[in-house]
Amino acid sequence: MPGKASKENRSPAVIKQAGIWFARMRGPDRARWRSEFERWQAADPVHRDAYAEAGAQWLDAGGLAATEMGRNRRLPEPRPALWQMPAVRPVFAAAALLLVVLPGFWLLRAPSAVPDAALVAQAEPQATRVGEIRAVKLGDGTIVTLDTDSAIEVRFSGDLRQVRLMRGRARFDVAHDAARPFRVEAGGRTVIALGTVFDVGIEPGGVRVSLLRGSVDVRGVAPAGGVAAVTRLAPGECFTDVASRPKVVRASPAVQQWVSGMLDFDGVPLGDVLEQTNRYSERKIRLGDPSLASARVTGGFRPLPVEQLATALAAAFSLQAERSPQGDLVLRRR
Incomplete structure (x- = not known):
């Protein structure tokens, strides 16, 4: 709040x-x-x-x-x-x-120019707390937005721009530099870009890369004596190897909203929604009945404050929210 x-x-x-x-x-x-x-x-x-x-x-x-x-x-x-x-x-x-x-146009001009995100040192690890979303500016002008409980390491040199995503999710708005491709390492994958906007997230079981603008190559680990497979993404595409073989799918429109603190869902199972929203709070929302996990959620939510989110979900599905002895919020049938 x-x-x-x-x-x-x-x-x-x-x-x-x-x-x-x-x-x-x-x-x-x-x-x-x-x-x-x-x-x-x-x-x-x-x-x-x-x-x-x-x-x-x-x-x-x-x-x-x-x-x-x-x-x-x-x-x-x-x-x-x-x-x-x-x-x-x-x-x-x-x-x-x-x-x-003017169909197709929302406004004629942008807001006034504003200062950029805070500049950070190249060797300084960057991390966010649970519930925090923060943007930082790298030495080359690239802006990185870190999602909740996320961390990166930055290594720049004369011919190298490299960031390692250690945990969580980040959005990269990459400054163009044809002489120095921008590399993001995460979960055994390497994403290579010149000037573009994309998300990289480490999830249970794999990595997810969503491209918003430009193009990127996603490389895997090269087998012994072989060459690593390369997947090129176009805007609106998502590479994922989570719980399956590597594949490219259409990115959900909701992926664009998380940097604003809003999470959008369109027909997503309640269990999956809570898996995402619970990342933003030490206190979790649990389901008192496992069958509730399949209920479909459509709408926009802020994951914090967690009490307000629990109240909104309870009202939407005619449930009641109770506090557990551990301090979590449990959704139960009335």
């Missing part, structure tokens, strides 16, 4: 920018705005909090009830939507007008 101090520091301009970015990142052209949005968000913690607050207001205003899951579960009637609130009505009115007059 955004802190009191950061909330007091939000200027009207920042609040307006957050509303604009929230509209863009839920629109049809969000992939086009992704890189610029991440730079804006990484520039100042106040930006991240303002964006999260815009998302929270959307959910409070009935965003969840407007989803397929909300309709199927007969959630209560939504309160006035975010774009109907006095403070942000002009922003959304302008966006709506542009959608009518």
